[in-house]
Amino acid sequence: MKLQRKNRVRALAVGALAVSGALALTACGSDDTTGGNGGGGAAKASNIKCEGKGKLLASGSSAQKNAMDVWVQNYSGACKDTEINYQPTGSGAGVTTFLQGQTAFAGSDSALKPEEVTKSKQVCKGGQAIDLPMVGGPIAVGYNVPGVDDLVLDAPTLSKIFNSEITKWNDKAIQKLNPDAKLPDLKVQAFHRSDDSGTTDNFTKYLKAAGGWKHEPAKKWEGAGGQAASGSAGVSSQVKQTSGAISYFELSYATSSKIPTVKLNTGAKEPVEATVDNASKAISEAKQVGKGDDLALQLNYTTKADGAYPITLVTYEIACDKGNKAETLPATKSFLTYVSSKDGQAALKELGYAPLPTEIADKVRATVAKIS
Numbered sequence: 217m218k219l220q221r222k223n224r225v226r227a228l229a230v231g232a233l234a235v236s237g238a239l240a241l242t243a244c245g246s247d248d249t250t251g252g253n254g255g256g257g258a259a260k261a262s263n264i265k266c267e268g269k270g271k272l273l274a275s276g277s278s279a280q281k282n283a284m285d286v287w288v289q290n291y292s293g294a295c296k297d298t299e300i301n302y303q304p305t306g307s308g309a310g311v312t313t314f315l316q317g318q319t320a321f322a323g324s325d326s327a328l329k330p331e332e333v334t335k336s337k338q339v340c341k342g343g344q345a346i347d348l349p350m351v352g353g354p355i356a357v358g359y360n361v362p363g364v365d366d367l368v369l370d371a372p373t374l375s376k377i378f379n380s381e382i383t384k385w386n387d388k389a390i391q392k393l394n395p396d397a398k399l400p401d402l403k404v405q406a407f408h409r410s411d412d413s414g415t416t417d418n419f420t421k422y423l424k425a426a427g428g429w430k431h432e433p434a435k436k437w438e439g440a441g442g443q444a445a446s447g448s449a450g451v452s453s454q455v456k457q458t459s460g461a462i463s464y465f466e467l468s469y470a471t472s473s474k475i476p477t478v479k480l481n482t483g484a485k486e487p488v489e490a491t492v493d494n495a496s497k498a499i500s501e502a503k504q505v506g507k508g509d510d511l512a513l514q515l516n517y518t519t520k521a522d523g524a525y526p527i528t529l530v531t532y533e534i535a536c537d538k539g540n541k542a543e544t545l546p547a548t549k550s551f552l553t554y555v556s557s558k559d560g561q562a563a564l565k566e567l568g569y570a571p572l573p574t575e576i577a578d579k580v581r582a583t584v585a586k587i588s
């Protein structure tokens with residue numbers, strides 16, 4: 217399985233590079249790292265400005281792991297003197313490690329809390345940590361229900377499923393949304409993340425905003441019952457192998473494992489599918505709520521716009537605006553410059569992620585350029 221996954225990542229990297237010249241950033245449109253580049257990588261290597269030497273440690277969001285795999289491969293192919301080591305430990309663990317001064321940057325699917333920004337000043341000498349949105353995309357709701365290839369759910373029904381209030385797949389609420397489906401008398405096996413997760417945070421924000429979720433949104437799962445697994449790879453694997461299972465994870469995990477995904481009844485004309493373009497339509501409605509160089513965004517989980525998929529997340533790279541360690545600053549800045557560039561962002565869509573809207577991407581690039 218690991219070998220297949222490595223091969224997939226390698227193939228996607230080459231494919232992304234091959235089409236990166238044709239892909240453009242869209243304003244409103246739309247867990248094993250390998251070294252070296254394929255034939256397409258050489259053409260883009262000249263666009264990566266290499267700075268710094270040695271090993272750069274980072275950790276956090278597993279949601280962006282597939283994107284990070286390709287970014288690291290491309291960057292390492294161009295910058296032979298720098299080794300980027302990103303560990304997909306989950307957003308909560310990544311932020312904690314960064315605030316302990318153990319990593320150069322962290323990946324998080326949720327923006328920093330005020331108390332975390334305050335704590336960051338101990339690590340960022342003379343500065344503080346900032347949120348740099350880098351990866352966007354849909355949180356797919358994947359399922360494994362024999363005989364059901366097309367499934368529509370809405371936020372209230374999902375809230376009841378993940379709070380153990382709906383326990384059978386032929387429940388009346390599900391039947392009402394899927395009158396033509398042959399729903400089996402099968403137990404619902406709802407899986408959630410066991411680790412503190414930004415994906416969980418965003419998913420429960422959607423359930424709260426649109427579905428009457430009875431708990432407060434958080435990185436730590438608060439729903440009643442269900443089963444747990446670690447990371448996006450863990451929950452998607454459980455869905456793949458468990459009859460009656462349902463869970464939430466990034467679209468790239470559903471695509472790579474060929475897991476069917478739920479269409480959402482949002483109040484739009486037609487149920488909305490989890491796709492990159494549909495997620496981009498929702499992300500384009502995001503508003504910047506961070507101040508100054510902090511680019512934290514507020515997503516609209518209740519959009520009813522046609523074709524807008526509301527369960528989205530934005531993964532941030534968490535870095536010091538000032539006071540970065542001298543030994544890691546050059547490589548950190550160089551790597552973040554590449555991943556926020558047009559070439560770095562163009563590789564995302566091929567992997568099932570949404571490139572940043574142009575207005576946001578421009579702000580990220582300008583902010584990265586000022587990191588010191």
